[in-house]
Amino acid sequence: xxxxxxxxxxxxxxxxxxxxxxxxxxxxxxxxxxxxxxxxxxxxxxxxxxxxxxxxxxxxxxxxxxxxxxxxxxxxxxxxxxxxxxxxxxxxxxxxxxxxxxxxxxxxxxxxxxxxxxxxxxxxxxxxxxxxxxxxxxxxxxxxxxxxxxxxxxxxxxxxxxxxxxxxxxxxxxxxxxxxxxxxxxxxxxxxxxxxxxxxxxxxxxxxxxxxxxxxxxxxxxxxxxxxxxxx
Amino acid sequence: xxxxxxxxxxxxxxxxxxxxxxxxxxxxxxxxxxxxxxxxxxxxxxxxxxxxxxxxxxxxxxxxxxxxxxxxxxxxxxxxxxxxxxxxxxxxxxxxxxxxxxxxxxxxxxxxxxxxxxxxxxxxxxxxxxxxxxxxxxxxxxxxxxxxxxxxxxxxxxxxxxxxxxxxxxxxxxxxxxxxxxxxxxxxxxxxxxxxxxxxxxxxxxxxxxxxxxxxxxxxxxxxxxxxxxxx
DNA sequence: CGCTGTTGGGTACAACGTACGCATACGAGT
DNA sequence: ACTCGTATGCGTACGTTGTACCCAACAGCG
Numbered sequence: 018x019x020x021x022x023x024x025x026x027x028x029x030x031x032x033x034x035x036x037x038x039x040x041x042x043x044x045x046x047x048x049x050x051x052x053x054x055x056x057x058x059x060x061x062x063x064x065x066x067x068x069x070x071x072x073x074x075x076x077x078x079x080x081x082x083x084x085x086x087x088x089x090x091x092x093x094x095x096x097x098x099x100x101x102x103x104x105x106x107x108x109x110x111x112x113x114x115x116x117x118x119x120x121x122x123x124x125x126x127x128x129x130x131x132x133x134x135x136x137x138x139x140x141x142x143x144x145x146x147x148x149x150x151x152x153x154x155x156x157x158x159x160x161x162x163x164x165x166x167x168x169x170x171x172x173x174x175x176x177x178x179x180x181x182x183x184x185x186x187x188x189x190x191x192x193x194x195x196x197x198x199x200x201x202x203x204x205x206x207x208x209x210x211x212x213x214x215x216x217x218x219x220x221x222x223x224x225x226x227x228x229x230x231x232x233x234x235x236x237x238x239x240x241x242x243x244x245x246x247x248x249x
Numbered sequence: 250x251x252x253x254x255x256x257x258x259x260x261x262x263x264x265x266x267x268x269x270x271x272x273x274x275x276x277x278x279x280x281x282x283x284x285x286x287x288x289x290x291x292x293x294x295x296x297x298x299x300x301x302x303x304x305x306x307x308x309x310x311x312x313x314x315x316x317x318x319x320x321x322x323x324x325x326x327x328x329x330x331x332x333x334x335x336x337x338x339x340x341x342x343x344x345x346x347x348x349x350x351x352x353x354x355x356x357x358x359x360x361x362x363x364x365x366x367x368x369x370x371x372x373x374x375x376x377x378x379x380x381x382x383x384x385x386x387x388x389x390x391x392x393x394x395x396x397x398x399x400x401x402x403x404x405x406x407x408x409x410x411x412x413x414x415x416x417x418x419x420x421x422x423x424x425x426x427x428x429x430x431x432x433x434x435x436x437x438x439x440x441x442x443x444x445x446x447x448x449x450x451x452x453x454x455x456x457x458x459x460x461x462x463x464x465x466x467x468x469x470x471x472x473x474x475x476x477x478x479x480x481x
Numbered sequence: 482c483g484c485t486g487t488t489g490g491g492t493a494c495a496a497c498g499t500a501c502g503c504a505t506a507c508g509a510g511t
Numbered sequence: 512a513c514t515c516g517t518a519t520g521c522g523t524a525c526g527t528t529g530t531a532c533c534c535a536a537c538a539g540c541g
Contacts, residue, residue, distance in 0.1 A: 032519080032520075054496080054497070054498090055497080055498065055499080056496085056497080056498095059521095064520070064521080065520060065521035065522070066498095066499090066521080066522090067499080067500095067501095067520080067521055067522075067523095068519075068520045068521060070499075070500095071518080071519055071520070071521095072519095075498090075499090076498065076499090077414075077415065080414070123406075123410075124410050124413055124414050125410075125414065127403075127406045127407050127410035128407075128410035128411040128414055129407060129411070129426030129428065129429065130411055130425075130426055132426070133426035133427035133428050133429075134427055135427065135437075135438050137427065138427050138428065138431070138440065138441055138444060139441050141428070141441075141444065142440075142441030142442065142443050142444050143441075145443045145444065146442075146443055149443065155443055155444075155446045155447055156447065156450070156452050156454070156455060158443070159443075159444070159447065159455055160454070160455065160461065160464055161468070163455070163461055164400075164461060164464060164465035164468060166403075167400060167403035167404040167406075167407060167461065167462075167465060168396075168399060168400045168403050168465065168469075169403065170403040170406050170407070171359075171398075171399035171400050171401065171402040171403020171404065171406060172396075172399040172403065174355075174359045174399075174402050174403060174406055175359050175360075175361060175399060175402070178355075178356050178357075178359035178360035179360040179361070179362055181356055182309070182312070182356050182357065182360055183309065193362075194361030194362055194364070194365035195365035195366055195367065195369065195370050196361065196365050196370065196373070197361065197365075199370070205367075206367050208370065208374075209370055209371050209373075209374030209375075210374065210378070211374050211377045211378055211381065211387055211390070211391075212370060212373065212374050212377065212387075212391070214387045215387055215388065215391065218388070220388050222388070222392070223388060223391055223392065223395070229392065229395055229396060229399065230399075232392055232396060233396035233399060233400070233469070235472070235476075236393070236396060236469055236472030236473055236475075236476060237400075237465070237468055237469055237472055238472065239471065239472035239475040239476060240467070240468030240469055240470065240471035240472035240473075240475070241468055241472075242475075243468075243471040243472070243474075243475055244467075244468060244471060264488080264489075286527085286528070286529090287528085287529065287530080288527090288528085288529095291490095296489070296490080297489060297490035297491070298490075298491090298529095298530090299489080299490055299491075299492095299530080299531095299532095300488075300489045300490060302530075302531095303487085303488055303489070304488095307529090307530090308529065308530090
């Protein structure tokens with residue numbers, strides 16, 4: 018008779034681990050991981066705060082689970098017949114949109130402990146498989162793949178570091194950087210000699226991290242190719 | 250050793266902004282930035298907690314000030330006659346030891362707002378000056394320099410992400426990554442086909458981030474060179 | 482002397498992660 | 512049907528954090 022339960026309609030609002038993880042991901046995507054609070058997750062699920070700990074041991078463990086889930090949602094495409102360079106481009110593309118959509122995973126993915134699960138190893142292998150086309154040893158191909166990942170992570174870092182620091186998802190924050198101001202034509206001081214040439218050119222490419230990423234990946238691949246020819 | 254006296258010898262223990270920043274840096278270097286607490290800084294200086302706010306508006310502002318200070322302590326060497334490739338290597342070397350010594354600056358340095366002050370612009374210009382040797386435009390040289398920075402940051406990220414997450418300076422944490430375990434000979438599952446070849450080889454280079462950094466920088470430089478020849 | 486502005490600091494509060502223990506539910510054994 | 516072990520939900524409470532606010536001491540200056 019005392020059925021005053023705040024049920025969610027007919028849904029069995031079973032509190033399950035993946036429900037917790039899912040709610041946390043939604044919160045993190047909106048407000049950044051720093052704004053994810055155990056209490057907020059619980060509120061969103063309509064449960065008590067401490068109930069979450071029945072399914073998640075830690076906030077740290079929660080972040081790992083969230084990152085794993087995101088990893089599963091962005092698999093590399095099936096092997097197919099993509100060339101090694103196409104694979105590098107595809108990896109950059111997939112990772113870019115992944116990080117764009119869920120910036121907070123960067124720290125988790127970059128730390129070898131949480132990343133480098135079986136899922137990641139498969140992705141790594143997919144890249145290594147591509148680089149083998151260059152007739153290098155497996156170890157060298159792995160080196161190349163890891164370097165590529167580092168490069169992608171570094172480029173993404175420039176975009177999301179601010180949000181990771183301030184723990185906000187605000188993408189506005191137009192407290193423009195010195196380089197941006199310089200390109201826009203109002204440097205805050207006397208610019209160094211060479212950069213002075215760029216003042217006011219408002220070169221859009223130097224401010225576009227995605228362009229920089231593609232450019233960097235191409236350069237890296239050119240370097241890999243040169244190295245492979247040299248070793249051959 | 251732990252001379253609890255607030256006095257610093259005969260020095261007038263004047264509470265000044267740079268004293269606050271310095272104490273915070275010392276704390277961050279030992280225990281990681283996450284362990285830096287306003288109360289701990291105050292204790293170390295022998296002052297009240299709230300007194301710090303007379304010289305630092307925010308904890309965020311404090312981080313920026315700390316990062317600026319670190320930047321000043323690790324300048325790029327004077328121009329000299331280093332070739333473009335030597336400059337790239339030097340930049341990698343300087344940044345590497347900087348981040349090794351003060352991992353917590355990575356997030357601040359990577360966010361364009363806090364970095365990219367006049368100091369950083371000079372360093373950038375130093376790199377651009379080198380790349381001009383390749384007979385590319387200033388914009389292209391700047392692209393190359395930014396790509397190099399991204400690569401360095403990405404490689405460092407792999408090393409320090411863990412510490413940034415857990416907010417500890419513990420370098421132990423041998424909860425080995427999947428790749429490390431695989432190289433050591435005990436993968437936690439069936440490894441993917443190509444990586445299977447590496448099982449037990451304990452290839453030290455694939456686990457050595459510094460080696461990977463050097464390798465990546467060389468590949469990037471090779472790529473830049475190839476690109477320059479193509480554009481010429 | 483008083484007046485004013487600068488610097489130091491104690492108290493207090495809201496928000497956080499989470500330890501702990503109690504309440505309820507449910508399936509199995511008797 | 513009764514009991515009991517175990518799994519699950521949750522309210523309370525504690526320690527720690529950043530920092531808003533207000534007051535005390537003091538310096539320079541008329």
